[in-house]
Amino acid sequence: MKIALAGNPNSGKTTLYNAITGKNEFVGNWPGVTVEKKEADLKRKYNSEGADVRVVDLPGAYSISPFTSEEAITRDFVLGEKPDVIINIVDGANVSRSLFFTSQLLELGIPVVVALNKSDILAKRGDKLDFNSLGKELNCRIVPTTATSGTGLLELVKAAIEVGKEQKKQISPSFDGKDSNDSKLARQKYIDQIIEKYQVKSRDASKVNISDKIDRIVAHKWLGLPIFFLVMWAVYAISIGGIGGYFSGYFNETLFGEIIPTAANGFLESISVHPILQALIVDGMIAGVGAVIGFLPLIMVLFFCLSLLEDCGYMARVAVLMDRFFKKFGLSGKSIIPMIVGSGCAIPGVMATRTIEDINQRRMTVMLAPFIPCGAKLPIITLFVAVFFPNHLWVGPSVYILSIAMIVLGGMLLKKIFVWENTSQFIMELPEYKVPGIGHAAFQMLDKAKAFIYKATTIILVCNTFVWFAQAYSWSFQPVADQSMSILASIGTFIAPLLLPLGFVGWQLGAAALTGFIAKENVVATFAVLLAVASEEALHLPGGALSQFFTPVTAFAYLAFNLFTPPCFAAIGAMNSEMGSRKWLWKGLAFQFGVGYIVAMAVTQVGSLIVYGSPAVGFIPAIIIAAVTTVYLVLKIKKSNTQRANMEIAA
Amino acid sequence: MLSTIIVGAVLAVLLFIAFKRSVNDLKQGGCSGCSSCSSKDKCSGKVDRQ
Numbered sequence: 020m021k022i023a024l025a026g027n028p029n030s031g032k033t034t035l036y037n038a039i040t041g042k043n044e045f046v047g048n049w050p051g052v053t054v055e056k057k058e059a060d061l062k063r064k065y066n067s068e069g070a071d072v073r074v075v076d077l078p079g080a081y082s083i084s085p086f087t088s089e090e091a092i093t094r095d096f097v098l099g100e101k102p103d104v105i106i107n108i109v110d111g112a113n114v115s116r117s118l119f120f121t122s123q124l125l126e127l128g129i130p131v132v133v134a135l136n137k138s139d140i141l142a143k144r145g146d147k148l149d150f151n152s153l154g155k156e157l158n159c160r161i162v163p164t165t166a167t168s169g170t171g172l173l174e175l176v177k178a179a180i181e182v183g184k185e186q187k188k189q190i191s192p193s194f195d196g197k198d199s200n201d202s203k204l205a206r207q208k209y210i211d212q213i214i215e216k217y218q219v220k221s222r223d224a225s226k227v228n229i230s231d232k233i234d235r236i237v238a239h240k241w242l243g244l245p246i247f248f249l250v251m252w253a254v255y256a257i258s259i260g261g262i263g264g265y266f267s268g269y270f271n272e273t274l275f276g277e278i279i280p281t282a283a284n285g286f287l288e289s290i291s292v293h294p295i296l297q298a299l300i301v302d303g304m305i306a307g308v309g310a311v312i313g314f315l316p317l318i319m320v321l322f323f324c325l326s327l328l329e330d331c332g333y334m335a336r337v338a339v340l341m342d343r344f345f346k347k348f349g350l351s352g353k354s355i356i357p358m359i360v361g362s363g364c365a366i367p368g369v370m371a372t373r374t375i376e377d378i379n380q381r382r383m384t385v386m387l388a389p390f391i392p393c394g395a396k397l398p399i400i401t402l403f404v405a406v407f408f409p410n411h412l413w414v415g416p417s418v419y420i421l422s423i424a425m426i427v428l429g430g431m432l433l434k435k436i437f438v439w440e441n442t443s444q445f446i447m448e449l450p451e452y453k454v455p456g457i458g459h460a461a462f463q464m465l466d467k468a469k470a471f472i473y474k475a476t477t478i479i480l481v482c483n484t485f486v487w488f489a490q491a492y493s494w495s496f497q498p499v500a501d502q503s504m505s506i507l508a509s510i511g512t513f514i515a516p517l518l519l520p521l522g523f524v525g526w527q528l529g530a531a532a533l534t535g536f537i538a539k540e541n542v543v544a545t546f547a548v549l550l551a552v553a554s555e556e557a558l559h560l561p562g563g564a565l566s567q568f569f570t571p572v573t574a575f576a577y578l579a580f581n582l583f584t585p586p587c588f589a590a591i592g593a594m595n596s597e598m599g600s601r602k603w604l605w606k607g608l609a610f611q612f613g614v615g616y617i618v619a620m621a622v623t624q625v626g627s628l629i630v631y632g633s634p635a636v637g638f639i640p641a642i643i644i645a646a647v648t649t650v651y652l653v654l655k656i657k658k659s660n661t662q663r664a665n666m667e668i669a670a
Numbered sequence: 671m672l673s674t675i676i677v678g679a680v681l682a683v684l685l686f687i688a689f690k691r692s693v694n695d696l697k698q699g700g701c702s703g704c705s706s707c708s709s710k711d712k713c714s715g716k717v718d719r720q
Binding site: 287290291292293296299300476477478480481484588589592 | 673674677678681684685688689691692695696
């Protein structure tokens with residue numbers, strides 16, 4: 020038997036799915052978290068008879084007529100694969116809107132059981148719904164549930180299995196104007212009528228409540244952004260300066276800096292392992308993987324805090340706040356959702372662009388969403404902040420502000436370069452504020468920690484081994500006494516001239532940036548391997564081994580370079596799928612590389628002039644590149660303007 | 671000498687597993703390129719292989 024979970028976005032489908040299947044799919048307190056269908060067996064607890072029951076979690080939809088591509092997934096599944104029963108999750112906090120979709124599902128002939136979810140919110144508001152009578156009106160069973168606590172789920176699943184076994188055709192409710200040209204209006208009228216009949220609201224919706232009062236402050240057009248910056252500053256202060264920073268310091272300096280390498284060296288020497296193998300293990304694998312794992316406590320605390328913010332409903336307000344700015348620059352307000360999701364990982368961030376209806380805005384968002392620092396970029400940020408800006412906690416959050424600024428400027432530029440028009444409107448339902456669940460946040464944190472460790476012990480480990488080998492051997496596979504004679508040095512030297520206008524001197528910087536394209540954490544791991552061999556100084560300490568390559572200004576520029584240049588291979592793969600065209604993928608990658616390059620160049624050259632009073636290395640090539648880029652952009656914008664004018668005349 | 675061979679063999683096995691997983695993740699579109707992935711079916715560590 021196949022049970023499909025369908026309902027409006029943010030009605031709690033995935034929470035319910037996780038509860039009845041035992042899975043732990045990502046849930047979020049905003050609409051549009053689920054963009055793909057997910058399938059799993061029903062948990063034994065809910066399946067006492069041991070029947071073969073599969074549960075399918077579908078992306079949220081407001082209507083059976085799809086407006087976005089993830090709504091189309093829901094429509095196609097329900098109509099094409101015909102599940103045995105549909106559990107329609109109705110948002111108890113917004114019954115009227117949810118029932119529009121319910122009424123359409125009831126017309127498909129597939130048996131429907133309604134889960135009146137978030138019934139706790141309904142009760143808290145003092146609203147009453149006569150769900151028995153409503154069920155009779157709609158010809159289906161209605162079970163009140165609270166997916167977060169598991170209330171009512173046993174009864175719901177039991178009802179769904181019973182209805183599924185009966186295999187009776189669902190009888191649809193009848194209402195006036197159902198088959199008229201204005202059927203949508205007639206349907207909404209019918210919904211409004213039955214809501215009036217069966218729901219008793221004790222709250223006057225026109226009255227200002229606490230949630231509205233909070234929104235007036237945190238989503239205020241002038242106060243909103245400074246509040247967002249303060250919130251992010253606090254998150255970073257707790258993560259980097261607080262408990263996360265303390266444990267990361269211990270991991271980097273003591274655990275992976277002394278205890279593990281000393282123990283490994285002692286053990287390998289005691290069993291007389293060959294020194295080259297010993298160096299590979301200690302200087303290559305332990306140093307590289309350790310440098311990344313060292314940031315684990317800090318990243319766990321950061322994601323714990325972000326999860327709390329998201330769960331309480333604040334991030335949805337940030338989306339609304341950004342809409343004002345984004346709309347002006349040709350982006351959809353919905354673009355903020357991929358960007359917030361992308362703060363964990365660029366891949367689901369890029370995938371979340373499916374919620375954007377307009378193809379041009381979607382492509383634009385695919386190009387811009389990876390600008391937000393993902394979890395993989397955090398080790399680079401925290402390493403550079405720890406080494407070059409140890410007493411400036413504002414540098415961490417400033418990276419986010421720089422990202423937002425580049426998204427806005429990038430959006431403006433893309434709109435000018437390409438002949439695009441803004442066609443869609445952003446409507447986002449703000450979820451109720453709620454006390455964030457500590458358990459939920461802890462779960463998210465552990466989940467991300469597991470993914471982080473998995474990554475460190477797979478692709479990072481493989482890359483580190485290659486980096487160690489490439490820095491220790493020449494092209495003739497002979498060990499080298501000096502790293503500058505190695506394979507890695509020759510690769511880095513090939514790239515190094517390109518980085519000169521950015522003020523980055525040294526093949527090591529080119530090599531680290533190159534490995535960063537495979538996975539961003541590799542930047543840190545590559546420095547760790549190179550410096551573990553070549554330097555006695557610690558990597559993570561202020562004024563440590565990294566200081567030989569950077570000034571604070573060029574260090575910030577290197578951060579910007581790694582932040583804005585194309586993301587890792589896997590994220591590029593996701594970009595390819597969502598762009599829907601190889602041509603647009605290359606355009607997107609060229610745009611990202613151009614932005615990363617120019618921003619890093621500007622930070623280095625302008626920053627050096629302001630801070631040190633003299634330009635950095637590569638000033639003349641930087642001027643030439645800046646001039647060529649400006650001429651190219653002016654010509655390109657002119658061409659686009661002409662095209663736009665011709666289109667207007669033709670229209 | 672024997673210890674070098676044993677440690678080398680263990681290391682080779684570990685690296686082979688890590689390499690194979692990385693390649694599989696990339697082939698299946700699993701996220702082996704970014705950590706902290708929140709989309710389970712794309713996150714390499716937890717691809718739901720049912």
